[in-house]
Amino acid sequence: MSKGPNLTIRDVAQSAGVSVGTVSRVLNRNETVRAEIRDRVHRAIETLGFSPNYVAQSMRSRTTRTVGCIIREISIPPLAAFVRAAHDVLHEAGYALLLTNSEGDIERERELLKRLSRRQADGMMLGLYTPSDAEFDDFLLTLNVPIVVVDRDTPAWADAVMADHHHSTQIMTDHLLTLGHRRIAILTGREDMFPARERLRGYHAAHAAHGVAADPLLMRTGSFLANSGFSAMSELLGSRQRPTAVIAGGIDMLSGVLKAIRLNDLAVPRDISVLGTGDSSLAELYDPPISVERWDQGEVGRVAAGLLLDRISGHAPRAPRHVLLPTEFVLRQSTAPPG
Amino acid sequence: MSKGPNLTIRDVAQSAGVSVGTVSRVLNRNETVRAEIRDRVHRAIETLGFSPNYVAQSMRSRTTRTVGCIIREISIPPLAAFVRAAHDVLHEAGYALLLTNSEGDIERERELLKRLSRRQADGMMLGLYTPSDAEFDDFLLTLNVPIVVVDRDTPAWADAVMADHHHSTQIMTDHLLTLGHRRIAILTGREDMFPARERLRGYHAAHAAHGVAADPLLMRTGSFLANSGFSAMSELLGSRQRPTAVIAGGIDMLSGVLKAIRLNDLAVPRDISVLGTGDSSLAELYDPPISVERWDQGEVGRVAAGLLLDRISGHAPRAPRHVLLPTEFVLRQSTAPPG
DSSP: OOOGGGOOHHHHHHHHTSOHHHHHHHHTTOTTSOHHHHHHHHHHHHHHTOOHHHHHHHHOOSOOOEEEEEESOTTSHHHHHHHHHHHHHHHHTTOEEEEEEOTTOHHHHHHHHHHHHHTTOSEEEEOOOSOOOHHHHHHHHHHOSOEEEESSOOOTTSEEEEEOHHHHHHHHHHHHHHHTOOOEEEEESOTTSHHHHHHHHHHHHHHHHHTOOOOGGGEEESOOSHHHHHHHHHHHHHSSSOOSEEEEESTTTHHHHHHHHHHTTOOTTTTOEEEEESOOHHHHHSSSOOEEEEOOHHHHHHHHHHHHHHHHHTOSOSSOOEEEEOOEEEOOSSOOOOO | OOOGGGOOHHHHHHHHTSOHHHHHHHHTTOTTSOHHHHHHHHHHHHHHTOOHHHHHHHHOOSOOOEEEEEESOTTSHHHHHHHHHHHHHHHHTTOEEEEEEOTTOHHHHHHHHHHHHHTTOSEEEEOOOSOOOHHHHHHHHHHOSOEEEESSOOOTTSEEEEEOHHHHHHHHHHHHHHHTOOOEEEEESOTTSHHHHHHHHHHHHHHHHHTOOOOGGGEEOSOOSHHHHHHHHHHHHHSSSOOSEEEEESTTTHHHHHHHHHHTTOOTTTTOEEEEESOOHHHHHSSSOOEEEEOOHHHHHHHHHHHHHHHHHTOSOSSOOEEEEOOEEEOOSSOOOOO
């Protein structure tokens, strides 16, 4: 059996007398594993001094001084700002950035992960669309490279940085409810993705605090994209029970929502109140300026790159680090009491 | 002396009996070289079958299947769209993209070029801020890697892709002159950079065609950035002889110009006509929608990646290829006759 820095998940499995899959399930805090087995695995992990990201870090003998980055779409401005900031930190440390664009395609993401690991990237920054489940987390383990997860659900063993979408969406929803809105639409991504689920959680929390029941027909999930924002908004505005306010819950979605509103000849905020997610020139210079949830995408990039460099260089603690960055509500002139 | 695929600029110099610098000046069509010397160098080039990009392509024995890309600022949306399209073509061909961000800093650009060539990138896509002069073109030659230049002045031996900014700026200026404007401001980058110089050329050509003298005080060059657009526009609006129209001649500049106009409580197009460069959600959804020079940044990326892959794979002709992509004028509601 390997010792110290050459440990793998297989050594843990052997030491605990269980399968590799079981170790993986325990590492990912899967509740289906019996408590007794969990304890055995944890004892083995402790005895051996094992931590997957930590092990991946110390096992890599040959360094390439490159870091891979997989995101959905580099041409979305806030994601470009994230990449730019991460690049600067990596560049300063002498690392080059291998950038890829997954288009949110799950097959492509797996292929990109394999390619980057074949190229022996020293670490990877991942903002994936593939849901974090047991099978996929196992797959990530087999890549044997330090990773940092960006604004996504994270395997329990991996480093991560996220923005607090729950907090700002709760405040935005509360703001609309306080103005008197009772039909507040929210358009956001798939519910199994961190930013979407957190926004919905904030939306529900505010409704609960006001004792207002949210209409399920006003929650449109499935995509963060501008085109989907346009279709969902058009559909909502064509329905009999129109919303009086909308939260565009995706960084690329506001333009689509505003186009649908304009096409329906509605005025913001007289006919409909609008809130955006992520700041932009469009939100700032629109007439009226649009209130938004804002967070620092540059900071997301800097923290992600910093966590990964710590991990690669061996300066990170063994335990994974999860950083939650604050968001804020920027109040402009796009909301008013319902007409 | 090396033969065939192992030729370098040194072999050409030796064969012609001149210095390496002289060969470089001839390759870059520098007029300061005497005709007799030029002929000698050209004969040597022909006899040896030399072409720098071609030689760089065939000399590289070890391939890394990576392509380096140096641009000013990944977080400017049109540049991100360029990177995204180039990435897709490269990815399809099995190449990874090493992305860097130069911030338009000349020292940093040289360092990035050295780093990428040390990493043995198989080719490089360059949208640099460093002016193309004899010394710099020599430096590029010494890197000995195929390059494609993007929307910049190009060493005569290198492949390139550019957008036809001259054409669209001439049309935009003509449109304003036809409406009756006589004080048309143009804000754009340094005059020694291709997009800025071409825009100014179009601006002057339209004035000449209308027999109108352009006021030099209305031409503000030096930067393509939004902040500079804001300062230059604020200054112009604070001057005694205000412009009645403005062309924001940088892909990132429109937001700064619009902010300055708003801060001065002026209405578009009643008080001032505004034209932008490069389309965006802001231009499309602003009230009123802003007319712009538009070109396909995705196509720029696809063509640049295609030219480079041809060069890397040895499928390109020996002679460099320069592709000029069309631009168009998208007429919206941001112009009117001067008040």
